[in-house]
Amino acid sequence: MILYGIPTCDTCKKALKALQAAGRDVTFRDLRAPPMTEADWAPLVQHFGPALINKSSTTWRGLSDWLRESDTDAQLLAQPTLMKRPLIRDGETMTLGWDAAAERQWLGDGAAAV
Secondary structure, eight states: OEEEEOTTOHHHHHHHHHHHHTTOOOEEEESTTTTOOHHHHHHHHHHHGGGGBOTTSHHHHTSOHHHHTSOHHHHHHHOGGGBOSOEEEETTEEEESOSHHHHHHHHOTTOOOO
């Protein structure tokens, strides 16, 4: 299982802690270091499309008009922190964000987030 995010994101920390407490073997993948490549982004963009971009973020508000009009993969290559977080992937199963649906998916129906 891979959790994609940034180390300073509180939601990523909360999800990682809950998954580890549930006994999940989680690899944390920092979006920035080392930088994600086009090949790294491709399956994520294919799965989520434009929904992968957090358009309410300060990073989004600071983008140039040209980059805002670019494809999702170009936006993420230029500004990886545009991605909604966390993205959790286990094989072909992926969720975006850490909400009740993601908690049920990864922790089970009776599990509560830590």
